[in-house]
Amino acid sequence: MLLSVALLALPSLTLASPTIHKRLANGLALTPPMGWNSYNHYNCAPNQSIIHSNAEALVTLGLADLGYTYVTTDCGWTIPHRTAENKLTWNETLFPAGFPALGQYIHALGLGFGVYSDGGIQMCMTGGVNQTGSLGHENIDAETFVSWGADLLKYDNCWSSAEKGFPNVDYEPLTSPHQNYVNMRNALDATGKNLLFQICDWGVDFPSAWAPELGNTWRVTNDIIPNWRTIFRIVNQVVPQTDYAGPGRWLDLDMLEVGNNIFTHAEEQTHFALWSILKSPLTIGCALNDTLTSVSASSLAIMKNENVIGFNQDALGVSANLTRRYSDEGYDVWSGPLSGNRTVAAIVNWNNHSIDATFDLPNVGLQSAGWVKDAWTNETRKNVMTSYKASIEAHGTLLLELGDTVPVGVYHFDGYVRSGDITIENVYGLTTSNAYEMTIHFSSPAPTPCDLKVNNRRASHQVDAGQSSIIVPVALLAGNNNTLTVSIANPISFITITPPVGEFYPNTAFAISGPGNASHITCVPGLCAPLGVKIGDLSPNNSASLIIPATANVVGSRYVELTYINNDVAISTSWGEGRNARNITISVNNQTTRLEVPLSGRSSELYSSMKGWGDSAVLGVLVHGWKEGDNEVVIGNVGGEKGVQSLGADFVGLKVF
């Protein structure tokens, strides 16, 4: 049965513009690279025995067999100055056998040898003595790394801002770090050896726009930090750029903290699940084994979970993304496609307490699934229709793989239902409306005229002889709990239900009131799609309102798609409370629904015409409080004074379904 689903509205985050990218095609990293790096655990103090014992552990713990094959020694491996031949060299105290021997050691284990340098005058060096970087020495350094047998280069961004006199870090350099990466790319090419190139400029100047043609991976965000809040910050930055990922080019969410005894078990699962489905490189950052410590069995089990690794390494190579965010309830739904027509869905509980979650399959574009497998427990449920219920631990993630799926809005039955009364339970309503369209598809054209009753109401639905389908309007409440009954003599093969088309209300129709700077802002032509105008500087004290009449019988909760802009990039605040998110509230007749939107920017936060503040995105949310007649709809930032960022996201428009 071939079904056309193009017309079915999927509730999802949509991006302003499609993207065509030039990209590196060096045949490497066709799936996200996996391995181990010294930095998260050992900081800038690696040494030979640390690298040896962790590399061995990759093999003995079975991690190498699962794909974790690159071993990279991060900062702290070299010395302050170059050799007389102007080369980089290793610190002989820390690495007495030398780097060529280190490479041989790693190669003998069947692993890849990763090295680290920096596009500035010195390398990043937290603590310890400053060490020379590769700026201006790209060719000789690339040759040196190749002569040592290196397979991978991680290339950092400290001390690189020439115009400002080479400070340690500069998140707002006057010129982009881009050129430093071009120079090292060219130097690597000149060696003739194909190295995996990992760009690490911490997301400065939106590298997704330029890094895919230079490197196999690029860091999207500032460093991961040893605190749970780091996960929300990082994933909120990735949201508008997931479509830049693909075979050979991956968004690097930074190295894993799994196993570093920072997170709870549930938190480690969430971290690993999101990194996996967002197709980040999986770079282990803990002490797998050294003279003092070894990785715990529970952390190891997370990193060895073959279901989850399988999502990361899936041949399709398409990143998941945020599909719904329930800010008031404290959880997210992320999902993406997998090869073999499978879908992965992650329901992330950001609350500090466990929740009993109901995951509605329509949130990820599906109505039902022949099977749903929990990636952590391997529990498989068969024939899941509309919803999946499970409890999720505090900060934990329900991670599901769905197969034999049916698109949202399509209801079919085992075999043909002949005549009589058919009851369909758990019919999903995206929004509360009496304007859904139900199409009843007959297994063969009606032989004789017959009556159709929906919900026991004998409406004027007469099916004529020869008719193969009939369309009737139905009313549904928002949610997963509707029941429909259909009574008809002619056998039905399946039913489709489509929600009403939404109506768009532009920000220009809203009146601004209250103190503060909120105003309508005219954007650079082509930006703030689809209007060219946005409302900026919404605060807890001001707001924008509009009366929306509801003529149809739509009361209670309605689905709304919010078009917003947020490019409040948490780069300098990344060690503090920075979240890469802003609140926006939609109040209907004084009932307030909050949405904490992620970034929307898809252009340089430093040099593009509106610094990413003209790049809009859409996120759907269920908004409560609607009544028949006039509805007062107010966009603002209610309660924002209690948040990290008191300014709201910018508002472009609202589509009400």
Ligand code: GLA
């Ligand atoms: C930067 C990078 C990190 C790490 C450190 C080393 O912060 O982003 O991944 O390499 O430098 O000091």
